[in-house]
Amino acid sequence: MRHGAASVFPIQTSDLTIEYPPHGASPAFVAVHGFTLRIAPGEVVGLLGESGSGKSTLARVLSGDAFVSDAAGIRPQITGGEATVLGFGLRRISKRKLGRLTFGVGLLAQDAADTLPSTMTVAEIVAEPVLERDRRYNRRALGARVATMIDAVRLPLAVLGQYPYQLSSGQRQRVALARALVFGPALLIADEPTAGVDVLVRDAVIDLISELQQERSFSALVISHDLAVLQRVTSRIGVMHQGVLVGLGTIDDVFRDPWHPYVRGLAAALQPPADTAVVDDVASVKIGNISDETGPGAVK
Secondary structure (H helix, E strand, O other): OOOOOOOOOOEEEEEEEEEEEOOOOOEEEEEEEEEEEEEOOOEHHHHEEOOOOOOOHHHHHHHHHHHHHOOOOOEEEEEEEEEEEEEOOOOOOOHHHHHHHHHHHEEOOOOHHHHHHOOOOHHHHHHHHHHOOOOOOOOHHHHHHHHHHHHHHHHHHHHHHHHHHHOOOOHHHHHHHHHHOOOOOEEEEEOOOOOOOHHHHHHHHHHHOOOOOOOOOOOOOEEEHHHHHHHHHOOEEEEOOOOEEEEEEEEEHHHHOOOHHHHHHHHHHHHOOOOOOOHHHHHHEEEOOOOOOOOOOOOO
16 A cells, blocks of 8 residues: 655655743753755665654654644644655644544554553554554454564464563564554654564564565655664664754765764764775664653653
8 A cells, every 4th residue: 555646755854843842840842953854755764863862753743643632741843944744744734634644654663562552462453553543444354454464574373363471572573563564654664663672683673674665665764773773774874963963874974974073973983994984883883772751851
């Protein structure tokens, strides 16, 4: 299932500023400032940065999750610039258009594998987004759709009747990915897709995203603090620092001649041999720690 014309840029932002409003004793907090990025149809772009750099705030806003009425917690707001996703302008987006936007965007949230409903089977979890939109959806067709997605993420159909606690971390992440892709979105936004996944299967999870992207031709924004993850799946990366995009290009281009002090520090940390390209050494570099907090003062 494809959404939108091929000529429409899946993500296009210009000088985008995102702010959390004041809450209690906490003042307003600018999480993202002057963010400009364009993702072409079928392109996979990575977003690299430490905890608190604004990456997850961007994921919530660009996926439309920040505008859903039942979204929990303090919601970020666009206070400057423009953002268009799948042709939908996000500033003052209507409820009807928001529904169309979220239908075309698959969101794999950072904690998706750990927050799967514990009382639901895998089949029910993957089917839930469909039933939330249409309770009368044909059950036989839905069962076939769910089984197809489970097969697509390389899980045996036997897991359909199992519960999240019966699965490994890698299996739970694959279930969360199947749920994010159940509508056949034109755009996938994956926020720390290997967070909480056993180290032995992290490469398999990120390689699966790459394989599915090639099979289904969706565009993707992959957010991570781990360069090795982005190296495996993305064509370009952006580097975030304190809410500002301070680098953009291929991994080699970004670190070969960095203009921003933060990126220069990352490049120095790579410490490649004089006759070796920077990209050969990115696999061992990770930035900061992942926080599960959101909102002012803890924006990721």
